[in-house]
Amino acid sequence: MQTDQPEDSVSKATAYAVRLLSRREYARAELAQRLSRKGYGRDTTETALARLEELGYLCEERFVEHFVRSRVDRGSGPMKIRAELQQRGVDGSLIDHGLREAGCDFSHLAADVRRRKFGDERPATLEEKARQARFLAQRGFAADHVRTALDVDPAELGLE
Known part of the structure; x- marks a missing residue:
């Protein structure tokens, strides 16, 4: 049985993550968890996520903005939105910023x-x-x- 070369593994992990991101935005931690469940190691996952951030495909701020807007449109309050973002591994300061920037009363x-x-x-x-x-x-x-x-x-x- 042949094992993947590290670069090949990173490329596969990156391609898998791009497929996921083509459907919706993901938080970094959420995407890392998906890659881990798929069997990619921590180093491979981190390298793939760094590439995606470099390319602009993965952006935590953009994810928070989209997430907050979608939950506000559904009629969710700030405490529920905050809890859901925390469950997805988003940093508290990004959550605060996203809720402020939503401009919602x-x-x-x-x-x-x-x-x-x-x-x-x-x-x-x-x-x-x-x-x-x-x-x-x-x-x-x-x-x-x-x-x-x-x-x-x-x-x-x-x-x-």
Whole structure:
């Protein structure tokens, strides 16, 4: 049985990673994990990822930007977005930067998500208010975003 030469192995790992990146953006750690599962060693993986970064195919900042935008479009709050990015191995400072650069008013987004799910009327009972608050918290909105979403009239935010 013939073993791959190191350069050949790096080329194969790079080609595999390019195929993955052609479908969607990946975080560096996420892509490294995929290469490792495919059987590539740490040195081969690191060399392949460095090449991809050099070529501009792999960019952590771009990944974060796309990821944050897609999650905001789905109605996810900043806490959920942060947790998902951390699970993918993204550095905290990049996450902070990505959330800031998204330019999203998360209180406004929470109010819009609440309105789409529950209608224009604000919750009438304490139980209903708690139910809607739980829903927004599960979507990853912070307590201040939830409070604003529950207490502000949708017309005040221009949501009607």
